[in-house]
Amino acid sequence: MKNIIPPVKGTRDFYPEQMAIRTWLYEAVRAVSESFGYQEWEAPLLETLDLYAAKSGEELVKEQSYVFTDRGGDMITLRPELTPSLARLVAQRQNELSFPLRWWSWGPFWRYERPQRGRTREFLQWNVDMIGVDSPEADAEVVTVLASLFQKVGLTPREVLILVNNRRLTDAQLEMIGIPKERRPAVMTWIDRRDKLTVDAWETYGREVGLSDEQIAKTKTMLADQDLWKQSEELVQFFKAIEALGLAQYIRFDPSIMRGLAYYTGTVFEAWEVGGDIKRSILGGGRYDNLLSDVGGSPLSAVGFAMGDVVMGLLMEKYGLAPKELKASPALVLVTVFDKERILDSMRLAADLRREGLNVICYPESAKLQKQFKFADRMGMQVALVIGPDEAAAGKITIKNLVDGSQFTLERAGVVDAIKKILAAQ
Amino acid sequence: MKNIIPPVKGTRDFYPEQMAIRTWLYEAVRAVSESFGYQEWEAPLLETLDLYAAKSGEELVKEQSYVFTDRGGDMITLRPELTPSLARLVAQRQNELSFPLRWWSWGPFWRYERPQRGRTREFLQWNVDMIGVDSPEADAEVVTVLASLFQKVGLTPREVLILVNNRRLTDAQLEMIGIPKERRPAVMTWIDRRDKLTVDAWETYGREVGLSDEQIAKTKTMLADQDLWKQSEELVQFFKAIEALGLAQYIRFDPSIMRGLAYYTGTVFEAWEVGGDIKRSILGGGRYDNLLSDVGGSPLSAVGFAMGDVVMGLLMEKYGLAPKELKASPALVLVTVFDKERILDSMRLAADLRREGLNVICYPESAKLQKQFKFADRMGMQVALVIGPDEAAAGKITIKNLVDGSQFTLERAGVVDAIKKILAAQ
DSSP: OOOOOOOOTTOOOBOHHHHHHHHHHHHHHHHHHHHTTOEEOBOOSEEEHHHHHTTSOHHIIIIIOEEEEOTTSOEEEEOSOSHHHHHHHHHHTTTTSOSSEEEEEEEEEEOOOOOBTTBOSEEEEEEEEEESOOOHHHHHHHHHHHHHHHHHHTOOTTTEEEEEEEHHHHHHHHHHTTOOGGGHHHHHHHHHTGGGSOHHHHHHHHHHTTOOHHHHHHHHHHHHOTTGGGGOHHHHHHHHHHHHHTOGGGEEEOTTOOOSOTTEEEEEEEEEESSSSOOSOSEEEEEESSHHHHHTSOOOOEEEEEEEHHHHHHHHHHTTOSOGGGGSOSOOEEEOOOSGGGHHHHHHHHHHHHHTTOOEEEOSSOOOHHHHHHHHHHTTOOEEEEOOHHHHHHTEEEEEETTTOOEEEEEGGGHHHHHHHHHHTO | OOOOOOOOTTOOOBOHHHHHHHHHHHHHHHHHHHHTTOEEOBOOSEEEHHHHHTTSOHHIIIIIOEEEEOTTSOEEEEOSOSHHHHHHHHHHTTTTSOSSEEEEEEEEEEOOOOOBTTBOSEEEEEEEEEESOOOHHHHHHHHHHHHHHHHHHTOOTTTEEEEEEEHHHHHHHHHHTTOOGGGHHHHHHHHHTGGGSOHHHHHHHHHHTTOOHHHHHHHHHHHHOTTGGGGOHHHHHHHHHHHHHTOGGGEEEOTTOOOSOTTEEEEEEEEEESSSSOOSOSEEEEEESSHHHHHTSOOOOEEEEEEEHHHHHHHHHHTTOSOGGGGSOSOOEEEOOOSGGGHHHHHHHHHHHHHTTOOEEEOSSOOOHHHHHHHHHHTTOOEEEEOOHHHHHHTEEEEEETTTOOEEEEEGGGHHHHHHHHHHTO
């Protein structure tokens, strides 16, 4: 075989089998988003570098973004995240939109990272944001949208949990421990690294960011305190709202959740597999207050999250979530072509059946019937129709049930009902 | 107001209102594609430059593509068309796939061109291809898929037509006119330019590509011959199949259709608005035989088309095709929040209603009822629910019909039916 031109590293080909799973997830995402009244929107996939320079993390912009100069000399970025675009769109129409906005989106993003299990360079992301209201109830709704998606695709709280913290609570605690304001971001980064380092390495790192042994010990106590949320009026209200929304079993307080992105200001959350082998967060989100003003709008509080499809894909595969029937052809009915002379009869029948609401493939040339049945079998089809010379002369059709192998011949008028009966039985 | 960071030239923002129309078109595309048994697939949005160098037109690769070097030094292209990726995917699994393949796709593409009415730099495209069978009936099916989309979205043959020709027919005619083989591609390009030039300029151009006045006259006779298709056995069979498939009213023979792309070999077609002001083809397609071998696979015949969403968008707007109700919120039911004390009751009710299958927004904070009703009105919602102190004490709910302004109070148990009745009446 000749060498086939290879794909770009870190991208994925979606053959129909993979695409069906992707579409199934998109439809679940749509159903859940819309059940809470969120409206779908989409930004351009190309944005200017300036848009991200404002607030996205330095690592994201300087090391992980695809940036290039176009033929006209403009600096273009393949979007690495959606929130700056969201801020731009809202700022552009700030006086016309009906707040609170509930917006969701599903589309492609790019980050130049080393591809590995659970990470590609081109990926899809579900974004959910509520904009223009600052309340713990709004935070709780957004987290519940996420929990509803887990429930919808068949993930239980035994498999995934959403871990919630609040930046203001952490900040107040760090103040009590005696860490000055300017050093707190570095300390939060240090806390965020805890799971990735050995105990010794982590404590050494803590001393490097200027903490005393006593402060390290107090921080460890804080991180072990599962009741710490009771000291945050915001989180108390948040968890009451979570209870009211009915999916509290998916949601836990965790004082060690920090989130990397610089723009979060209040409640923050991440979702993780419980005790499994997928050591990568499924998603993250939180409340952010300053993003609109960073792109040129007036300040407006917002809460949202972004879930990539790659780690979610690992979970779907591991727990066998996608239904088996996704592998079959979207058309379960094949009209065969008996011979060259009867191809138009077959095409006409197929067109009639489509008008009656069925999805139908007509074999596109004359070929041995055995070959056509084999095609139907490989495509997971359930019904094959034959119009041979006998059927044509009598105005009848032969229907073959491909699931149980039975077949019978009947008048044209009864064909649609007979097909529907076979399809309904599966 | 501060300066808002602008979008990239030639890209589009999809606010919920535009996104709803885009999704409506995508759903029509899906329904039509699946009714013929086509399977959805998708390629990466980034491909190597090599993939296009093989066969895409020179103008497309050298002048219109977004090409850049990534952080690892690879030459990356934002895909300007899908067919080379299709050839790559099929070549990769040529021995495993069940032919004939019927594949469709819907996704973003980029071309660096001057943005104007009907043209953006970032656009969406619907691709439909049948691969592995070479028959006029297959060509007819693919053209009918397209006609079915026009019918589905509400475009009639008074508004749009699909014009069909065959490259082999044109080639045979040019041979009869005495044009040597090596000069025929240039002559086809000349024919393709006819509508864009004055008669004089076009004839001068014809002499420049080496035609005698007699050959120009004979070509003009050929281009006026509406019965020319009868000389092509392929087109005779094609039009019989088109009749059998039932949408012949959308499809006409037109001997002047050439198609620009270098890879077409047989039947070619374009769709155009009829006598309107949109002077840009809605789409193009045809049969191509060599693309798989160009990317490293074994030769395989295929037929397909690509329809961009921008010209289609002009038609949809001009003829008012998208349904009016697309502008409303996906949730037509608002649960209001009477006051701070009752917010959890409202959230609980909203969660219950969602579990019963309704799309429901709960107002995310306490606010004046008037403000909440105004929000519902601006979002095009139809029902608002109120739980005030009286309702809470009596275990009842007040339902406000936002369409006719009526309202009534009833037991919790009757709420879902009452809501469904109001929604069904619209």
